[in-house]
C-alpha cells in the first residue's frame with residue numbers, strides 16, 4: 001500500500017493530482033506509526049540525554065505526519081466533501097491519542113527533564129533555550145512533575161472539563177436552533193431589505209410554514225436587529241438571543257459555568273498556579289492577570305467618556321426620530337445603522353469599482369515589494385487542489401527563493417466560510433539544509449460574473465491585507481526549528497503582522513498604487529478615502545467599552561478563586577458594572593452563552609483582541625512617523641518580528657523593533673478617543 005500511496009512517498013510540493021481521498025486514512029495511520037517509533041527511539045535511548053539527541057530529535061520527529069495532516073486538514077477546510085469529513089472524524093481521535101501518549105511518556109519526560117535541569121550549563125543559542133523551555137512546559141503544564149495520584153486527579157479534571165465544555169456548546173447550539181420568530185403580517189417586516197426578506201420567506205417555505213421566519217443564527221439575527229422597524233419584535237428577538245442557556249430548563253448552562261470555572265481553578269492550583277488566568281498567561285505576551293487587568297482598565301478610563309457621549313448622541317437621535325425615551329439594548333443596532341447612514345452615506349457599491357480583485361492583489365504584492373523586497377511570480381509548475389487556486393513563486397530582491405504561495409479567493413461548495421492563512425509546510429533548517437515554507441491564504445470573496453470582474457467590498461480589501469499579513473509572517477520566517485517558525489508565536493502576538501498590514505488600506509500613498517476604477521482607471525477620490533477612515537471610527541468608544549466588558553467578564557471568572565461564587569447572574573452584573581451603558585435585561589445572561597471562553601479556547605484570553613489592536617496601532621505609528629514605506633522601519637519589523645517567529649519572548653522582540661514597550665496612545669488616537 002505505502003509504495004502506491006503518494007502521501008507516503010517523498011514529495012517537495014503537495015502532490016494534489018495524485019492524491020485520492022482513500023489515500024488519507026492509511027497515510028495518516030502509517031505516519032502515526034512512524035512518528036511513534038521515532039519517539040520511542042528517543043525515549044529508550046541508552047545514551048546520556050543531550051539537547052541534540054532529545055530536544056532536537058523530538059522537534060524533528062513526526063515530520064511525515066505533519067506534512068500529511070496539514071494537507072488533509074487544509075483540504076478539509078478549503079475543498080471538503082462527506083468522505084473527507086468522515087475521515088476527519090475517524091483520524092481526529094487517533095491524533096489526539098498520539099499526542100497524549102507523548103505527553104504521558106514517562107521515559108521521554110525523564111530525558112527532557114534531564115536536559116532541562118542542566119540548561120544553564122549547556123551552551124545553547126537563544127532559540128534553542130526557547131525550544132527547550134517550550135518542550136519542557138508541554139509536559140510540566142500537563143502534570144508530568146506531579147506525584148501519581150495528583151496526575152490522576154488532573155486527568156479526571158481534564159476529562160470532566162472536556163465533557164462540560166462539550167455540553168455547554170451543545171446547549172448553546174440547541175438554544176439557537178430552538179427559537180424562531182415567525183411573521184405572517186407583512187407590515188411587521190418594515191425596514192428589512194428585500195433580499196433579506198426573501199431569505200426569511202425561503203426559510204419558512206423550507207419548513208412548510210407560512211410567512212417569514214427569522215432565527216438566532218447570525219446571518220438572520222444581525223440584519224433583523226439592524227433594520228427591523230418594529231421595536232416590540234426587536235425586543236423579542238434580543239431577549240431570546242440574550243437568554244441562551246438561561247431558562248432554568250434542561251438546556252440551562254449556569255451549572256456548567258460554575259463547574260467549569262471551579263475545575264479550571266482546581267487544575268491551576270494542582271499545577272502550582274494561583275488561578276486559571278495565571279496558568280494561561282504564563283504562555284502569553286501579557287504574562288500576568290494583573291497586567292491584563294491594568295491594561296483593560298487603562299483603556300476603559302480613556303474610552304468610557306467617549307462611549308457615554310456616543311450613547312447620549314444615539315439616545316437623542318432615537319428620541320428625535322421615534323420618540324424613544326430610554327435607549328434599550330434592542331435599539332442599539334437599529335438606531336446606530338440609521339445614524340451611520342445619516343452621517344456617512346457610505347455605500348459599498350460606490351467603493352467596489354475601485355477594488356477589482358486583480359488590482360488589489362497587485363496592490364498587496366506591490367506593498368510587500370516596497371517594504372520587504374519581495375517578488376511574486378505566478379507559476380503553473382506547482383500542483384493545485386482546485387483550478388481556481390493561484391500559485392506563486394516568491395523571491396527576494398536577490399532572486400533567492402523565499403516561499404511558495406497559494407491563494408484561493410472565491411467561495412464554492414466544500415469550502416468553509418471566512419478567510420484564513422495556513423501552511424502546507426513550515427520554514428526550518430535541518431542538517432544545515434534550509435527548507436522554505438509553503439504558505440496559503442483562503443478567502444470567500446465575491447466571484448466575477450459574465451459581465452463584471454470580481455469587485456471587492458472595502459471590508460474584503462482589509463481582509464485580504466489581513467490574511468496576507470499572516471502569510472508574510474510565514475513567508476519571511478527565518479528560524480531553525482519549525483515549531484518556533486513564522487506564526488507559531490504566543491496567542492496574543494499572532495495578530496500583529498496581520499492587523500498592522502490592514503493600516504495600509506487607509507493610506508493615500510498605498511491606495512494610489514492600486515485603488516483604480518476598473519473601467520476608467522481613475523484613482524479613488526480622496527474624499528471617499530477620508531469617509532472610509534471616519535466611518536471606521538463610528539461609535540468607537542462604545543465598541544471599545546463593549547470589547548473591554550467581555551474581557552473583564554472573562555477575567556472575572558478566571559482570575560479569581562471562584563469557589564464561593566454561586567449566582568452566575570449576580571457575579572456577571574458585578575463584573576459588568578464598570579462598563580455598563582444600557583439598562584440591564586433581567587431575563588438575559590452573557591456567561592451562559594459565552595462560548596469563546598466556556599467552550600472554545602479563549603478563557604483568560606478575550607483581552608487579546610484589544611491587545612493586538614494596541615500592538616498594531618503602536619507599530620504602525622512607527623511606520624507613519626518615518627513614512628509608510630520606510631525601508632528602515634520595514635527592515636526592523638522584518639528582522640525583529642516577522643523573521644523571528646516564536647524564538648524569543650514577544651515583548652523582547654517587540655522592544656527590539658520599536659525601542660520601547662507598546663503604548664495604548666496610538667490606538668486611542670487612531671480610534672479618535674483622544675486628541676491627535
Ligand SMILES: [Zn+2]
Nearest residue numbers: 466470495498
Ligand atoms: Zn488574523
